[in-house]
Amino acid sequence: MAQDPANNLRLLGLSEAIAKRWHWQVNVSIDADLSRCYVEGDRDRLPELCRWLIYDLEYGLGSLIVEETEGDWLLRYIFYGEPAGEQVHLGVRFNKKENTVPSISTIIHAANWHEREAHDLFGLVFEGHPRLINIVRHEEWPAGIHPLRQDFDASQPYPHLQVDSWRPNGVVQAPGAFMMPIGPVYADAAESALFLLESVGEDVIRTSPRFFYKFRGVEKIAEGQPLDRVLLLAERFSGTSAFAHSLAFCQAVETICQVKAPARAQALRVAFAELERFRHHVAAIAGVCNSTALAVATSQAGILEEEALRLCGSLLGHRYLFGLNLPGGVACDLDDRQIDVLSSGVQTIFRKLERLYNLLRYSSSFLDRLEEVGLVTKEQARDYGLVGPIARASGLARDLRKVLPYAAYGEVSFEVPKEEEGDGYARLRLLFREAEQSVNILGSLLSSLPIGEIAAPDLALKPGAALGWAEAPRGAAFHWLRIDEAGVVRRYHLTTPSFTNWHGFHFAAEDFAYQDFPIILASFGLSNAECDR
C-alpha cells in the first residue's frame, strides 16, 4: 500500500482516459492512498469497459463481489495489473427488482466461475453466460433458494432435501466411452472433491471436477458477527494457509478503520507469512513425491515438513500459525533468542531441502513422470486468470507481494521466480525456488527487525468497506469486508487462490494416461477447504 508517485500519475491518467472516453456515462473517482480507481457505470457499459481494461490496458480480473443493499444490487469487479501498483474497481448498481446483468465471461474466462457463484448464491442472471448452472449449491438445495441473500436466515439449520439423485452427465460420445468417478471420498487423507474422468480406453480424454462438498457458508455465517469472531473464521476456513488469510482480513479491517500496524508488526507479518509459505511448499513437495510413489523422497520431505511444523509450534504456540494476527498488528513477539532459533531452524531445514532437490533432479524415473504432464500454457493461465505458483510455472509472474505490496513487502528485496514450461516438473521446480526466496526473505528480515510495538494501541471502529489482500502460499487472496458502526460484519467475500486455480484445472487434466492423475493433482497442490469456504 505504499504510495508511489508514478502510481499516482498512472492513476490520474487512467481516470482522465476513462472520463474522456465515457464522457457523462460513468463516474470516476480515485483514492490515491489506496492506489485505487473506482469507476461506476451503467450495466450496459460494463462489457465495453471490461474489454477496454483487459485488452487495451492488460489488466487481470481479480474478483467479482456482489453486495445487496436496501434497494439495490451492487456488483464490484476488481481488476489489477501485472506490473502496475494500482487497482481498478468497476462498480455496477441497479434496482433489486431486476436481476439481470450482462455476462463478461465471453470477454474474460476468469469471470466464469465468479458469475456462476453469484448466480448460485444470489440468484443473479448473467446474460450471455455460456454455462450458467449451479456450482456451490448441490442437489440438496431446492430451486430458488439463494443462501447469501439477505432474506435467507442462516442461523437455523436449513432443511435440505434428502436426495441421492445426482448423476454425472457424460460429454464424450464414442463407442466404449465410460466415466470413472474419483471421490468425494478417495485416497488416504485427500480432501473431499469429485473428479469425473472420461475415457474410451487407456487414456483419459477429459476431467470434470465437482467441488463445494465442503461448503460451510463461511461468508454467510460471518454476517452479523463481531470482528473478533470473523477473524477466527478468516484464519480457520483454510488451515494450511491460515496466516495469509488472516492477514488479508486484518488488512481489510485496518483500511476501514484507518489504522496502520506498527513497523515491527509489519515485518513480523512478512516473517510469519514466509514461514507459512515455506512450510506449505515443503508439504506440497512431499505431496508430489508421494504421488509418484518415490518412498524415500516422500519420507525425507515429510521429515522436513514436520520439522517446520515443530519450529512454528515451539516458537509461536501453534503448528499452523493460528491466532497470530490481530487487526492492528500481531499477537506474538519474538525475542532475540527466538529470532536466532527461527532463522537457524529455517536454514537447517532449507539445506536438507536443497539436498533433496539435488537428488530428485537426477532421478530420471521421477522426472519421467513429471515432465510434460499436466500442461497449462501461458495463454490458458492468462485467460483463466490463474494465480500463484501455477501461473508462475506457466510463465506468468504474477505476485501480489510485488504488484500490490502490503505489510513490509515494499521494503524487502526478493525475486519472483518464473518457469516457462507449465508442466508438473516446472511447478515442482517453482516450489523449490519459492521456498528458497522465502528463506532469503526470512534471513534478511530477521537480522534487522524494527524495534517497537507489535500492535496499534487501540482500534477505533468505523463503518465502511474495504478490500484486503495477500499472496497466500497458493496465490492471490482477496477479502472484501463491510462493517457497520458497531463493528459488526455486514458482508464478507472471500476470493481464494484455490477457487481461481481449480477453474483452470481441466486444462492440465486432458488427454493423459490414467496413472498420471494423482501426479497432476499433486502438482497443482490446491485445497478444497480454501476453494469451498
Next chain:
Amino acid sequence: MWEWVWEGIRQGIVTTGYPARAETAAGVSPGFPSGLPRTFTDPEEAETLAACCPSEALVREGRQVIFRDQRCIHCYRCLRRIAPPQEWRWQGNYEWAVSPRPRAELAKKFDKSFRRSLHLRVIDAGACGACLSEIEQLNKPYYNMHRLGFFLTPTPRDADLLLVAGPVTEHMRLPLLKAYEAMPAPKAVLALGACAIYGGVFGSSFASLGGVSSLIPVDILVPGCPPPPLAILHALLALVGRAEPHRCESIASPQGGESHV
C-alpha cells in the same frame, strides 16, 4: 536408484519413542492454555476471563472458571488478555482422547481382536486442511503409525474405524453416511478435532451439522484445533485398549450425543 537407498540409511531413525516413552521435543503439540487463574474473589473477574474465550471453552461457575478442553481451539486469547498477559508455554501434554462412554464399554467394542491391527478410513467432512495434514504426518517417519499396527485404507469396506474431521457439511452428509454404512461390523468412529466434536468455529448452521455425533454414533473424540499427531495416536491406542483415555465424559456438542442412525 542407489542414492535413495543410501539416503534412507544415512537419515537414520527419527520416529518418536511414543507410546513407550513420552515425547519431549518442542512443538509437537499446541497444548492447552495453562497457568490461568481459576478461582476469583470477584465473580465479575471470572466473567471477564470466561467472556474472552470465543469458543466457550472457559465457563464461569460462581467465582470459578471451568476449562472444557473439548471446546478449546488454541487461540490463547485468554492468556493474552489477562493482566499481566502470559506468554504461551508448552506443558508437554498431548494425551487428550475423551471417551463419550464409560471405559468398560469402549474396550467391549473391539474386544481384543483389533489390538494389533486396525484399518482406518479418513473422511473429510468439511475440515480446514490442518487436521488432514496432521493425519498425513502420522503416516510419515516422525510418527509412523504402521509400527503400531494402524493403517490407512482407501475404502470404507476394509475399514474398522472412521476418522471424521470437519463440522460435517450438508453436502458431505450423504457421503459420510454411505461410508459408515459400507463398513463391516464391528465399526467405530473417531471425531477428530473441535469441528468434528461440536462444529468448532463454524458451529451448526444452515450449511453444516455442527459435529459428527448428530449424524452417527461417536466412540472416541480428540479435542484440539487441530489435534497434533500424538493426540490422534493416543486416541487410536485408547480405542483398541492399549492406552487409557484421558477422560470419559459426554460430548460437548450443542445437540448432545444423540444419534439419528
